[in-house]
Amino acid sequence: MLTISDKPHRVAFYIRVSTEEQKNGYWPEMQLQWLQEMIVFRGKHNNWIHNPEWVYQDLGKTGADLNRPQYKKMIEDAMLGKFDMVAVWKIDRLSRNLSHLLSTFEILQKNKVWFFSLKENIDFTGPIGKLTFQIFWALAEFERETIKTRTKEWKLASARLGNYVLSTTPFGYIKDKSDK
Numbered sequence: 001m002l003t004i005s006d007k008p009h010r011v012a013f014y015i016r017v018s019t020e021e022q023k024n025g026y027w028p029e030m031q032l033q034w035l036q037e038m039i040v041f042r043g044k045h046n047n048w049i050h051n052p053e054w055v056y057q058d059l060g061k062t063g064a065d066l067n068r069p070q071y072k073k074m075i076e077d078a079m080l081g082k083f084d085m086v087a088v089w090k091i092d093r094l095s096r097n098l099s100h101l102l103s104t105f106e107i108l109q110k111n112k113v114w115f116f117s118l119k120e121n122i123d124f125t126g127p128i129g130k131l132t133f134q135i136f137w138a139l140a141e142f143e144r145e146t147i148k149t150r151t152k153e154w155k156l157a158s159a160r161l162g163n164y165v166l167s168t169t170p171f172g173y174i175k176d177k178s179d180k
Contacts, residue, residue, distance in 0.1 A: 008047050009114070009125075010083040011039060012054035014074055016093045018062055028059055031089040038087065038118050046125075054083050063096035066104070075104070078113045090119040102140035109133065 015031045022028075032055065042048035056074040066072075071094075074086065086108060088094050094117075095101045105124075108115055114124045115133075124133045155165040169175045 006047065008049045009085055010054065011042075011048050011050050011085045011087050011116070012056065012074060012077070012083040013050070014071070014086055014088050014094055015055065015057040015059075016061055016063060016068070016071075017059055019060065022060075028057055031093065034089050034118060035087055048085070063092055063094075065097070066095065066100050075107055078108055079111050081111070083113065085114040085116055085125075087116040087118065089117075091117040091122060098139070099143055102136060102143060105133070105136050106140055109137070 013032065013035045015028050015035075017027045017031075036050070039048055039050045043050075054077075056070040056077075058068040058070045061068045061071075077083065078086065086094075091101070094104060105115060114129070116123050116125070122132065123129045159165050164170075
């Protein structure tokens with residue numbers, strides 16, 4: 001499990017806006033300003049530090065999928081240990097999809113990177129943060145198990161209807177190219 005120490009906590013910012021209007025308006029700048037103000041406070045009280053190199057901005061990108069260049073770069077840098085925490089202004093800036101959020105939290109946790117959301121005050125540091133993260137982790141496990149169960153049930157129902165449900169072509173058969 002992640003642990004907190006007295007050393008400075010390097011905090012990256014992730015900023016996202018969906019529309020061109022937001023992209024060219026004040027939203028990215030406002031998110032950045034609020035996160036910078038949070039760092040000033042947390043820097044004094046929690047030893048959080050920030051470097052402008054750790055700002056990842058996806059402007060004009062949907063929160064419905066994770067195929068965003070700066071999101072991918074942030075995850076890559078998290079895996080390289082460039083920072084200890086990802087902070088967002090609001091959790092839906094990271095993603096609007098629960099399974100994507102949970103998979104992101106899983107990647108961060110595996111790489112010993114904390115998460116913080118300013119608006120919802122979600123902080124995975126400290127004892128309450130650990131509890132919150134464990135709840136999110138339990139939701140992720142539940143989601144994975146539910147998907148596995150649904151997939152098995154679907155394959156069983158399809159097989160009962162006489163369909164072939166395995167992913168490989170059986171020996172002696174040729175895959176029909178028109179069947180995609």
